[in-house]
Amino acid sequence: MPGDLVPTKDAAKAVGVDRRTLQRWVSEGSVKPTLTTAGGHHRWNIEDLKRQLDERNRR
Structure with a gap:
């Protein structure tokens, strides 16, 4: 896995949501x-995910 990329499970944990929630957002x-x-x-x-969520929440 290149550099600082993580699987969905880890990304969801990092932003405080369930893996299925992140998959639904995708x-x-x-x-x-x-x-x-x-x-x-x-x-x-x-x-990048945190940036996307910030933008999403501003809408």
Whole structure:
């Protein structure tokens, strides 16, 4: 896994939500993972995710 990218479970924990909540937000288009693997697994940069959530909350 490159650099500072983490799986969905770890990203969700870092921002204080359940893994399924983060997956739902991706499905809704509210947030976008940094990378999606060939197998369909999402990888996240935590700082980017926090930025996306800040923007989402401002709307």
